[in-house]
Amino acid sequence: MAKKEFPSNMNSMWRYSQLLPVKSPSCVISLGEGWTPLLLSRRLGKHIGLRMLRIKDEAQNPTTSFKDRGLCAAVSRHFELGAKAIALPSAGNAAVSASAYAAAAGLQAHIFMPNDTPEPFFHQCELFGAETTRVEGTISDAGKTMRELKGDWTDLSTTKEPYRVDGKKTLGFEISEQMGWSVPDAIICPTGGGTAIIGIWRAFDELEAIGLIGSERPRMYAAQSGGCAPIVRAIEKGTDDIEAWENGETEALGLRVPSPFAGRLILHSIRNSGGGAVAVAEQEIEPTRRTASKLEGLDICPETAVGICGLRNLIESGTIDYDEDVVLINTGSGARYSNFR
Numbered sequence: 001m002a003k004k005e006f007p008s009n010m011n012s013m014w015r016y017s018q019l020l021p022v023k024s025p026s027c028v029i030s031l032g033e034g035w036t037p038l039l040l041s042r043r044l045g046k047h048i049g050l051r052m053l054r055i056k057d058e059a060q061n062p063t064t065s066f067k068d069r070g071l072c073a074a075v076s077r078h079f080e081l082g083a084k085a086i087a088l089p090s091a092g093n094a095a096v097s098a099s100a101y102a103a104a105a106g107l108q109a110h111i112f113m114p115n116d117t118p119e120p121f122f123h124q125c126e127l128f129g130a131e132t133t134r135v136e137g138t139i140s141d142a143g144k145t146m147r148e149l150k151g152d153w154t155d156l157s158t159t160k161e162p163y164r165v166d167g168k169k170t171l172g173f174e175i176s177e178q179m180g181w182s183v184p185d186a187i188i189c190p191t192g193g194g195t196a197i198i199g200i201w202r203a204f205d206e207l208e209a210i211g212l213i214g215s216e217r218p219r220m221y222a223a224q225s226g227g228c229a230p231i232v233r234a235i236e237k238g239t240d241d242i243e244a245w246e247n248g249e250t251e252a253l254g255l256r257v258p259s260p261f262a263g264r265l266i267l268h269s270i271r272n273s274g275g276g277a278v279a280v281a282e283q284e285i286e287p288t289r290r291t292a293s294k295l296e297g298l299d300i301c302p303e304t305a306v307g308i309c310g311l312r313n314l315i316e317s318g319t320i321d322y323d324e325d326v327v328l329i330n331t332g333s334g335a336r337y338s339n340f341r
Ligand SMILES: Cc1ncc(COP(=O)(O)O)c(C=O)c1O
Pocket: 065, 091, 092, 093, 094, 158, 190, 191, 192, 193, 194, 195, 196, 197, 253, 254, 255, 257, 301, 303, 304, 331, 332, 333
């Protein structure tokens, strides 16, 4: 496949439809997701000690988070396969995204969220016609409740079906295309269930297979809160699997994933890239969020604040150099986290 075969006038992730799982164009349930800007940071990068920081601004997706990529691909493909209803446990953003795409496809969405999820997430899901269930505990407990019900639906839980990761690959395609079919030195991503880390890493292999890039790869870094850091612990201990984190608590609710289902794939992506995982102090999240929002003019969510703190820790420890070309994934908008203001 030649570069010119990606339609340059298609400003959504479906410019890569040849590399995505939906066969029939009429089954693509698009709300305009993807092809988000790769912003050149004017002030935040310098503030934390970098010459060049780029921010992949996923808050500019239709429902304001990077979850739209995976859920657009998954809802479209399951719609094509004949699904009538979908269900998933979520920390918030994936729920809103799934509800929106299910609405557009005419499918019933069943959403299971921890009951301390900020109210705006529930309101938006309900606005899109989803049936919401509040569950005591974390996303793992929400998943358990959902599975016990054994409803007549397609389970879209993180990494339990293949298409959400397929959608997330487009983040890697875009970063590379927006950099002139090259790759940065490092990518830092706030990580919970790990679909983005897995998807982005896979994207570079696909781009190499079709001759768009060579064997160069970025180092991939996962950032987590010290209040729930099972990936960081597994990387530090050198284990093959991710052991469940007991009583995980963090303000960055999307990162409160005590036991990521695709543990081995996450660890494989990080280790093969030569990157790592970094934990940040919980009390730094809110101040970082405020400082970064002021410096960059973006409404930074707690998860991205974890990514920024993690990046600063990696710079301070000498793991990332001042001169390196770094991409931070701004995974979503902070606007729905109003409970915490
Ligand atoms: C804003 C935000 N960032 C990061 C994450 C973590 O994403 P993943 O579970 O794909 O690692 C989430 C998950 O809910 C999220 O909502």
